[in-house]
Amino acid sequence: MTALNPLHTLWLTETVRLREEHAGPLEDQEANRLARSSDGDLPTRIQNRALWLAERDGLRAALLHWLQGARLALIVLMVLAIVSGAGLAFAALGNGLAPVNVFWALGSLLGLNLILLLSWALGLLFAGEHSASLGRLWLWLSEKLARDAKAAQLAPALLLLLQRHKLNRWAVGVLVNGLWLLALCSALVILLTLMATRRYGFVWETTILGADTFVSVTQALGSLPALLGFSVPSVEMIRASGDSALNIESARQAWAAWLVGVLLVYGLLPRLILAVLCLWRWKRGRAALGLDLNLPGYSHLREALMPSSERLGVNDAAPPQLHHVSGGASDLHSDGALLVAIELDDQRPWPPKLPATVKDAGILDSRESRHKLLEQLTRFPPARLLIACDPRRSPDRGSLALIGELARSASATRVWLLQAPPGQALDAERLGDWHSALQQLDLPFADCAPLTWLESGHD
Numbered sequence: 350m351t352a353l354n355p356l357h358t359l360w361l362t363e364t365v366r367l368r369e370e371h372a373g374p375l376e377d378q379e380a381n382r383l384a385r386s387s388d389g390d391l392p393t394r395i396q397n398r399a400l401w402l403a404e405r406d407g408l409r410a411a412l413l414h415w416l417q418g419a420r421l422a423l424i425v426l427m428v429l430a431i432v433s434g435a436g437l438a439f440a441a442l443g444n445g446l447a448p449v450n451v452f453w454a455l456g457s458l459l460g461l462n463l464i465l466l467l468s469w470a471l472g473l474l475f476a477g478e479h480s481a482s483l484g485r486l487w488l489w490l491s492e493k494l495a496r497d498a499k500a501a502q503l504a505p506a507l508l509l510l511l512q513r514h515k516l517n518r519w520a521v522g523v524l525v526n527g528l529w530l531l532a533l534c535s536a537l538v539i540l541l542t543l544m545a546t547r548r549y550g551f552v553w554e555t556t557i558l559g560a561d562t563f564v565s566v567t568q569a570l571g572s573l574p575a576l577l578g579f580s581v582p583s584v585e586m587i588r589a590s591g592d593s594a595l596n597i598e599s600a601r602q603a604w605a606a607w608l609v610g611v612l613l614v615y616g617l618l619p620r621l622i623l624a625v626l627c628l629w630r631w632k633r634g635r636a637a638l639g640l641d642l643n644l645p646g647y648s649h650l651r652e653a654l655m656p657s658s659e660r661l662g663v664n665d666a667a668p669p670q671l672h673h674v675s676g677g678a679s680d681l682h683s684d685g686a687l688l689v690a691i692e693l694d695d696q697r698p699w700p701p702k703l704p705a706t707v708k709d710a711g712i713l714d715s716r717e718s719r720h721k722l723l724e725q726l727t728r729f730p731p732a733r734l735l736i737a738c739d740p741r742r743s744p745d746r747g748s749l750a751l752i753g754e755l756a757r758s759a760s761a762t763r764v765w766l767l768q769a770p771p772g773q774a775l776d777a778e779r780l781g782d783w784h785s786a787l788q789q790l791d792l793p794f795a796d797c798a799p800l801t802w803l804e805s806g807h808d
């Protein structure tokens with residue numbers, strides 16, 4: 350089973366809280382009992398309870414499906430970024446038949462990037478908790494690619510969890526700046542490839558501006574790239590390029606180096622710095638994530654998970670829908686053998702004669718006795734558990750749920766379907782219902798007492 354990191358655990362906990370907030374309390378008696386038996390403070394017990402409910406209701410599997418969809422969605426966006434970056438480079442340089450207008454090329458490479466970068470920065474400063482279009486697109490693609498109906502509950506829970514700790518801005522920042530960085534890297538690679546395999550001439554054109562304006566703008570934009578070793582066209586080259594493309598090799602190389610340097614300094618480096626900054630803030634904030642115990646969905650669990658006094662019985666109202674009953678086995682250290690009976694009448698003597706190493710847990714005929722035994726099994730799970738049932742009764746959902754819960758508290762479990770008392774006969778159809786129900790629970794059963802197995806673990 351794939352291990353969950355702390356963020357995934359908090360995410361599932363928040364998802365369970367939202368489900369209970371909108372649909373009402375879940376059937377959580379066993380989850381609360383197991384959470385109480387675990388060591389830890391209240392947040393730890395709340396998370397243990399949520400993990401158990403998420404496993405039972407399929408939310409853990411839905412989370413793994415959502416993460417797979419998120420990875421696929423990220424790959425799709427990365428491919429789109431690479432293709433878009435290549436398109437920017439081709440649009441900037443054209444087909445090589447006509448001279449390249451350097452400022453049109455620069456606008457093609459950096460114009461949209463700078464506009465969206467400014468928009469993202471203003472949203473971060475003034476709007477606070479905003480949602481970038483790329484972030485919404487990624488969440489939408491993740492949900493579609495997950496192909497799990499239960500995964501639809503995960504995205505709102507993640508957004509609420511991150512917004513409460515003001516982390517969504519940094520998560521979106523990593524995504525947005527990372528994808529733009531990838532697009533600009535793709536544009537730079539294609540730009541260098543085209544310049545290495547084709548011969549381009551560079552010009553600038555104007556109707557209302559003078560040559561001095563272009564000289565000043567070119568030198569100003571090239572000042573920072575020049576600090577990194579990129580050459581800047583001389584004043585004579587800039588003025589001459591206003592009339593026609595220079596065929597001088599040094600002029601072409603100077604303009605090409607200037608264009609690459611401007612793209613690197615004003616395009617790639619800002620995105621790289623912002624991506625690293627957002628990633629640092631994201632990791633720092635993620636390490637400080639925790640539960641807000643003041644939320645109504647968590648505050649009411651305090652008495653259930655850390656009771657001031659233990660109560661017997663079940664006081665919660667039954668949920669509108671029962672969860673699917675399943676069997677299983679305990680992974681905890683277990684020892685000994687135990688026999689327990691469920692709702693037997695006084696027509697048969699009980700208990701039967703047992704080996705000295707087998708303990709009798711009596712007959713479970715009330716909520717108090719069930720609760721008490723389950724609490725004991727949580728602390729001291731048996732290695733082998735034999736559950737005796739009267740097949741004259743119908744295998745209702747309550748009995749099957751109790752059998753499944755008992756089975757999950759022991760390392761190995763078998764069900765003993767008792768013979769009818771003298772003078773009575775078992776109903777074949779009802780006995781078949783028991784067989785079908787126990788097969789669904791994946792529990793072995795027999796019509797005679799497997800006392801040899803119960804005593805020694807072998808038939």
